[in-house]
Amino acid sequence: MSEEKPVGELPVVLEEANLNPVEIVYNWGRRNSVWPLMFGLACCAIEMICTAASRFDFSRFGMEVMRASPRQADLIIIAGTVTKKMTPQIVRLYNQMAEPKYVVAMGSCACGGGPFKEGYSVVSGIDRYLPVDVYIPGCPPTPQSLLQGLIMLQEKFDKQPFKSMPWYQKAPIDPVPVPVLGPDLMDIRRIEDMKIHMTRLGKASTAAVGLEEGSGS
Amino acid sequence: MTEANIRSSAVSESFIDHFPQGWLSLDDRDGYQGYIIEKDHLLEFARRLRDEHGYDYLSSITGVDYFPEDRMEVVYHVYKSTGGSGIEFKVVTGRDNPEVTSLVSLYDGANFQEREIWDLLGIWFEDHPDPRRILTWEGFAGHPLRKDWTEPYFEEDFKPFDSRWPEGRPERSEATNPFGDNVQFKDPFDPETWVYEGDDQVYEALRNEYSTKDEDLDVEQFIVNMGPQHPSTHGVFRMVVLLDGETIVGLKPVFGYLHRNHEKIGERNTFLQNMPFTDRLDYITSLSNNLGYALAVEKLTEVHPPERAEYIRVIMAELTRIINHLVAIGFLLNDLGAFFTPNLYGLEERELILDIFEAVTGSRMMCNYLRFGGVAHDVSSDHLKQINALVSERLPRKLEDFDKYLTGNEILRSRCEGVGVLTPEDALRLSVTGPLLRASGVPYDIRRADPYSIYDRFEFDVAWNVHGDTYDRFLVRLEEIRQSIRIIKQALRDIPDGPIQTGKVQHQARVPAGESYGRIESPKGELGYYIVSNKKPNPLRYHVRAPSLINLSALEIMCRNQKIADAVVILGSIDITLGEVDR
Helix, strand or coil: CCCCCCCCCCCHHHHHHCCCHHHHHHHHHHHCCCCEECCCCCHHHHHHHHHHCCCCCHHHHCCCCCECCHHHCCEEEEECCCECCCHHHHHHHHHHCCCCCEEEEEHHHHHHCHHHCCCCCECCCHHHCCCCCEEECCCCCCHHHHHHHHHHHHHHHHCCCHHHCHHHCCCCCCCCCCCEECCCEECHHHHHHHHHHHHHHHHHHHHHHCCCCCCCC | CCHHHHHHHHHHHHHHCCCCCCCEEECCCCCCCCEEECHHHHHHHHHHHHHCCCCCEEEEEEEEECCCCCCEEEEEEEECCCCCCCEEEEEEECCCCCEEECCCCCCCCHHHHHHHHHHHHCCEEECCCCCCCCCCCCCCCCCCCCCCCCCCCCCCCCCCCCCCCCCCCCCCHHHHCCCCCCCCCCCCCCCCCCCCCHHHHHHHHHHHHHCCCCCCCCCCCEEEEECCCCCCCCCCCEEEEEEECCEEEEEEEECCCCCCCHHHHHHHCCCCCHHHHHHCCCCCCHHHHHHHHHHHHHHHHCCCCCHHHHHHHHHHHHHHHHHHHHHHHHHHHHHHCCCCHHHHHHHHHHHHHHHHHHHHHCCCCCCCCEECCEECCCCCHHHHHHHHHHHHHHHHHHHHHHHHHHHCCHHHHHHHCCCCCCCHHHHHHCCCCCHHHHHCCCCCCHHHHCCCCCHHHCCCCCCCCCCCCHHHHHHHHHHHHHHHHHHHHHHHHHCCCCCCECCCCCCCCCCCCEEEEEEEEECCEEEEEEEEECCCCCEEEEEEECHHHHHHHHHHHHHCCCEHHHHHHHHHHHCCCHHHHHC
């Protein structure tokens, strides 16, 4: 630390964010007491455990309290491949978390499908369903990169003014619609697209077989 | 025909004579082994094989789709629990509504594997007690491992894809899909009235199988879901338990929450491209997975790695075993309520070994280190010294710590002794392997029973125990770490100088037509790779016999009549990794 800042002066990030003192103190409290959900999906979860363990130790950043219940967690680290069968549960977990809540996509799979993207039962990234705050690439990311990602999340906390915090807005926050396991994973938000597709399919099969098939409204 | 071939076929002819005429014939296709059984006699054949010939351990069942031929095969590998090589037999069926008799009545270990074949290949097993889908969900359209079934992001049958190579015009797969997403709806249905019924079917199956009604008392048995998000299920594993008070009456595991299409992707990949994917099967023991796959392919190509590479392989595989057992013991203690302290001690040692892996292979966890006919990089003498220091000083000392603080620990003993007992008969019937089987009094270790690589050169004891409870499994794992250290010390002493790769490095393995089943004693149990090649750069069939999945078939029998808190401990003592369970 050769160029130490004079006491009382704010870090550059905070100066740029232009926050009032209450916001700064509020965010300082939040950034240093992030409680992640104890939730792992695949390989990345092992690296997440390593990051929590003694060598890398993310409790240095105020994150040691991993909670097994989504009701008590502020942060969900999507650590691993998001499969179609698991997606309804992940979305439900996210909906059960209390605001403020953040999502970190850890690893290539959670970011965009990763090496398994081409597979029939893998979702191409959790951001199709949840709003992701930080993406951490890598297969799996090293504990160092996870730490870097979490530090970036803390910087995001720092810059958040009250005005932009969704949980202080007047309108209620809608839960993310839980997808349904159909013949393939059905995103409820896109049900209209699906209906159009079904009509097209229905027409094609009627033309081919000469029978009324399916009920594609 | 070589001499060895003639001899083995002479033996085989006499084997056929043990059975009535017309039951079985030799599989005489080029590169294939074993026998083809007439479909109608399968059950009777398997019974006689087990009762009269002593093949009491069914290792693996899998199916092969020979599209465009109208031919599907179900392939069985059976072994003797006393050791030695096994017997492979096949049943042939057509592709339209194929049906094969289920072997669950003989070998309970067939249960999950047959369900998997039904799910992925669409071969129906007659008289199967619980014929539901296992890795995908109820209602999923199609059977994905059939060769004519294509996934939503389908580009071409085989890699490397034309779009990537040779010119390289990468495009996003989303652009080719009508939904711009990894979904497809091939048959019309009404998305608004669709109801997902998979969960109800699990509950119904559970109630039908186990529910009892007490005439005198009005007691209600209820169903509790543990997982897929649960801190003690070691990943996204779900078990549905039927409870009477706190006692478990019945249990059904639900899989597939981490089904990553390992086999479908594996059949599009070239042989070598599969190597990094095997890392992600059991992500704690990636180097063991590499070894199993390399052995299976080397059996086909008949390439033998040079001496130095063999020693490096053994050292790495045994270090992996140490890692796995340290973590397994740590998590078992976690499940017992010793929250994170023993686990942190295990992880501390693991980090030291991971440092070596990172220095040698370039990656901490996903090593992708083995190649067909050798290893990717040499191990420098500095690293060998580092390994030596670790196994001769630090690890034995730490192991004594584990032993001192845990083995005699009163809480651990009272929570583990007599909990989740598995008898040797049940263990064999359920095809469980690894420490789970050995703790039940069957000293079956493939390193000794059917040696692969150079394990026949080392002196080590097969760790085993007789009570078959959770405590014995803990002891067996502890002892196996000691034996692994012994093996590594001998390997470090004997390792020669020399090349690490046979011939020059090949990026495209030339694999002759045929089939092979390579199996190793992975830290979790028997890890087997079944590969069928038709001379193309890609495997025709690539199947992984996952120890974690098949060991779970013992979960139900161990948990019955135990308390729900013990179910968590029993699951911890099986030691599963979800990447391998669901693949």
